[in-house]
Amino acid sequence: MIRLEGVRLDAPVAAGSGPPARLLDGVDLEIRESEYVVLCGANGAGKSLLLQLMAGLRQPTAGAVLFDDEDISTALVFQSPDDQIVGSTVERDLAFGLENHGLPPDEIRRRVREALDWSGLAPLAARPPHLLSEGEKQRLALTSALILRPTLLLLDEPTSRLDPPARRRFLEGVRQARSATGAAVVHVTHRSEEVLTAGRIVGMESGRVVFDGTPEELVAGEAADRLGIRWSGLHRLRRELRARGAAGPVPAGPEWNDAQALADEVGR
Amino acid sequence: MSKAPGDPAHRGDRAALLRLDAVRWTTPADAGDARTVLESVDLEIGAGESVGIVGRSGAGKTTLLSIAAGLLEPSAGRVTGPSGGSPAPGEIGLVFQEPERGFFEETVLADVAFGPRNVGASEAGAAEAAREALRTVGLPPELFAGRAPETLSGGEARRAAIAAVIALGPKVLFFDEPTTGLDQDGVERFRAVLAELRKAHRTYVVVSHDLELLAEECERLLVLDGGRIAFDGSCAALPDGLPPEWRDDPAAWGGELAVVAAAMRARGWIERDTPARVDVLARAWVIP
Numbered sequence: 001m002i003r004l005e006g007v008r009l010d011a012p013v014a015a016g017s018g019p020p021a022r023l024l025d026g027v028d029l030e031i032r033e034s035e036y037v038v039l040c041g042a043n044g045a046g047k048s049l050l051l052q053l054m055a056g057l058r059q060p061t062a063g064a065v066l067f068d069d070e071d072i073s074t075a076l077v078f079q080s081p082d083d084q085i086v087g088s089t090v091e092r093d094l095a096f097g098l099e100n101h102g103l104p105p106d107e108i109r110r111r112v113r114e115a116l117d118w119s120g121l122a123p124l125a126a127r128p129p130h131l132l133s134e135g136e137k138q139r140l141a142l143t144s145a146l147i148l149r150p151t152l153l154l155l156d157e158p159t160s161r162l163d164p165p166a167r168r169r170f171l172e173g174v175r176q177a178r179s180a181t182g183a184a185v186v187h188v189t190h191r192s193e194e195v196l197t198a199g200r201i202v203g204m205e206s207g208r209v210v211f212d213g214t215p216e217e218l219v220a221g222e223a224a225d226r227l228g229i230r231w232s233g234l235h236r237l238r239r240e241l242r243a244r245g246a247a248g249p250v251p252a253g254p255e256w257n258d259a260q261a262l263a264d265e266v267g268r
Numbered sequence: 269m270s271k272a273p274g275d276p277a278h279r280g281d282r283a284a285l286l287r288l289d290a291v292r293w294t295t296p297a298d299a300g301d302a303r304t305v306l307e308s309v310d311l312e313i314g315a316g317e318s319v320g321i322v323g324r325s326g327a328g329k330t331t332l333l334s335i336a337a338g339l340l341e342p343s344a345g346r347v348t349g350p351s352g353g354s355p356a357p358g359e360i361g362l363v364f365q366e367p368e369r370g371f372f373e374e375t376v377l378a379d380v381a382f383g384p385r386n387v388g389a390s391e392a393g394a395a396e397a398a399r400e401a402l403r404t405v406g407l408p409p410e411l412f413a414g415r416a417p418e419t420l421s422g423g424e425a426r427r428a429a430i431a432a433v434i435a436l437g438p439k440v441l442f443f444d445e446p447t448t449g450l451d452q453d454g455v456e457r458f459r460a461v462l463a464e465l466r467k468a469h470r471t472y473v474v475v476s477h478d479l480e481l482l483a484e485e486c487e488r489l490l491v492l493d494g495g496r497i498a499f500d501g502s503c504a505a506l507p508d509g510l511p512p513e514w515r516d517d518p519a520a521w522g523g524e525l526a527v528v529a530a531a532m533r534a535r536g537w538i539e540r541d542t543p544a545r546v547d548v549l550a551r552a553w554v555i556p
């Protein structure tokens with residue numbers, strides 16, 4: 001649905017101060033319909049810039065960002081909800097994007113009412129955003145993105161400030177939205193639990209794509225340690241044990257984070 | 269067997285640096301629905317302690333730090349700082365969430381030296397304090413002093429912001445969600461900063477959702493729940509003593525490693541007070 005071809009992005013520089021830094025360097029990448037792609041890479045690898053290019057917030061210095069057809073729409077959820085919440089109440093924030101798109105008032109009211117229901121934000125409809133918890137704010141940011149019915153949802157480290165239960169709820173909200181709308185998702189994250197549950201992982205280093213494959217391929221390969229992934233304690237323990245020959249093969253999926261399974265191995 | 273570091277009896281031999289007595293905090297009524305964030309918090313932190321605080325969003329962690337640092341007046345109760353009265357400015361260093369957003373000087377050195385200069389240090393004294401602080405956080409001044417803050421990587425900027433607080437020479441350091449948004453390397457380097465602080469017998473308090481980080485880098489853990497301290501003890505005791513809803517769902521609070529450690533403890537593979545550190549557990553794992 002969206003294709004990046006030879007995308008290059010240079011940092012802006014003042015005249016005469018030497019060659020510009022290359023922020024993105026020859027990125028070729030295709031995101032297909034309904035795909036769930038995790039984008040990872042160390043701080044400064046270019047992940048957020050790539051999302052901003054896909055969202056049309058930036059133009060490449062060279063190369064092209066191509067859409068299959070004109071019906072493709074994108075919506076972006078930032079790391080910090082404070083960067084995108086604009087309404088004076090939850091309800092008004094939900095309506096803001098729709099008003100910008102020029103939808104008729106009746107349609108806006110209907111969609112906001114529906115969104116309040118499925119997002120669970122209904123009890124908070126009249127509340128000013130600054131009185132929401134961090135988890136509630138991020139749920140509002142996600143709902144304000146989904147209410148636009150994007151075909152491509154771009155998530156820029158949306159869970160990094162959330163506590164574990166709120167993180168779970170947020171990802172469940174994304175999962176439900178995907179199964180309802182079939183939207184494709186590109187999700188930037190450092191967390192191994194989130195990386196290893198994706199169907200496809202794209203890894204970046206210094207402005208280039210250096211890995212594109214499945215969790216199994218990532219865990220088996222060499223790139224895993226160059227992508228800045230924050231391996232959970234259980235992952236690190238399993239890897240240590242494998243290195244010492246104590247535990248069997250390391251599973252690449254969510255079972256890698258199953259503490260009970262590992263505790264059971266202690267009992268054996 | 270030595271006493272667990274979080275045991276109050278063990279803390280008794282350390283001079284108290286900070287004390288909270290029956291601290292309560294209620295949001296101002298004019299902010300809409302007034303609610304009580306902290307019910308009644310009693311807490312004593314001794315010199316040289318490393319303390320982790322974990323709790324759900326909205327549990328009052330940041331409020332607790334702000335009150336303990338003297339930035340926020342409690343609605344009731346008392347805070348006693350290192351010099352016996354209310355905490356004085358600069359006695360307690362608070363590193364805010366995403367502190368690197370606050371850079372404004374042209375060089376890293378000038379930014380880190382701003383604090384000490386602002387509280388009356390001489391130009392030379394402030395620069396020296398800044399250099400020393402940059403060394404503590406692993407940013408050698410030879411390489412970083414003259415850099416523009418916006419050219420630093422995310423992890424470097426975070427550490428420079430920490431240096432700006434250390435340069436003030438506080439008696440206690442508070443870190444509010446210090447690893448948010450950092451990649452693995454950034455987290456490792458932050459851990460090295462904590463190790464450096466421990467080596468220098470500095471006192472620090474880290475608030476984080478990352479229980480693993482706390483279990484590995486702090487000897488004592490506090491769980492804040494419903495405006496009260498629901499757990500105060502050694503990290504090595506986890507998950508024992510936790511509120512039931514935390515104990516029964518370790519994945520919900522990032523306590524998976526503690527579950528494995530508890531199984532190893534029950535089996536006698538590790539001592540009762542062995543912390544749930546990856547390296548320690550891996551070494552203790554018995555190959556049948």
